[in-house]
Amino acid sequence: xxxxxxxxxxxxxxxxxxxxxxxxxxxxxxxxxxxxxxxxxxxxxxxxxxxxxxxxxxxxxxxxxxxxxxxxxxxxxxxxxxxxxxxxxxxxxxxxxxxxxxxxxxxxxxxxxxxxxxxxxxxxxxxxxxxxxxxxxxxxx
Numbered sequence: 001x002x003x004x005x006x007x008x009x010x011x012x013x014x015x016x017x018x019x020x021x022x023x024x025x026x027x028x029x030x031x032x033x034x035x036x037x038x039x040x041x042x043x044x045x046x047x048x049x050x051x052x053x054x055x056x057x058x059x060x061x062x063x064x065x066x067x068x069x070x071x072x073x074x075x076x077x078x079x080x081x082x083x084x085x086x087x088x089x090x091x092x093x094x095x096x097x098x099x100x101x102x103x104x105x106x107x108x109x110x111x112x113x114x115x116x117x118x119x120x121x122x123x124x125x126x127x128x129x130x131x132x133x134x135x136x137x138x139x140x141x
Contacts, residue, residue, distance in 0.1 A: 001134045002102040004028075004037055004076070009137050013118055016043045016051040016080035017108040020113040023053040023080050024106075029067050030075035036141060037102075043078075050092065053079045076122075077105035085109070086119035088130050096106040096125035102133070 008028055016024045025045050032050035041063060046056040067073060075097060081089075086105035088096070096103060107119040123130045 001136055002037075002076070002104070002139075003136045003138060005141065008037055008040055008076075008140060010082060010122065012104060013106055013120065016118065017110050017111075018114045019045065019080065020108045021050045021082050022048050023050065023082060025053040025055060025076045025079040026077075027063060028065075028076035029070070029072040029076070032071050032073045034076075035075060035100075039072065041123050042076050051081045074098055074101050076102045076104050078106065080106045080108055082107075082112075083109050086121040088123055088125060091127055093128055099124075099126045104134050104135075 012026070015026060018024070023045055024042070026040070026042040029039040029041060030036045031038070041056050045053045045057055047054040056125050083106065086107035088103060088105065092103070103123045103125050105123070110117050120135065122133050122135045124133060
């Protein structure tokens with residue numbers, strides 16, 4: 001199960017809406033071994049695409065160095081789908097390289113950049129196998 005604060009949930013959704021119609025992407029880092037997402041790190045979708053996301057390799061390397069210096073790991077890796085449901089695509093699955101991370105997908109297909117309903121779902125992706133997990137939203141840890 002992914003346990004995430006309301007604030008982090010809302011920031012992911014806001015980022016997805018702000019980047020719509022392109023897919024948004026980012027990471028929430030947390031202390032190593034804690035499984036607790038804490039530090040919101042929105043990233044630029046280098047592909048600038050409504051159907052695909054790609055972290056900028058320079059930005060991603062800098063983030064991993066920073067997380068290493070802070071004894072953090074990527075607890076949540078998130079991105080949005082702008083025209084389809086919040087479920088990992090074949091491409092998403094093939095690029096999922098962090099077996100310990102929660103892969104969060106937000107679909108803005110129904111409301112776009114406007115206020116309105118979104119799908120917010122979390123998955124574990126290990127060696128190509130996708131498992132949906134429950135999401136528990138809390139006020140604080």
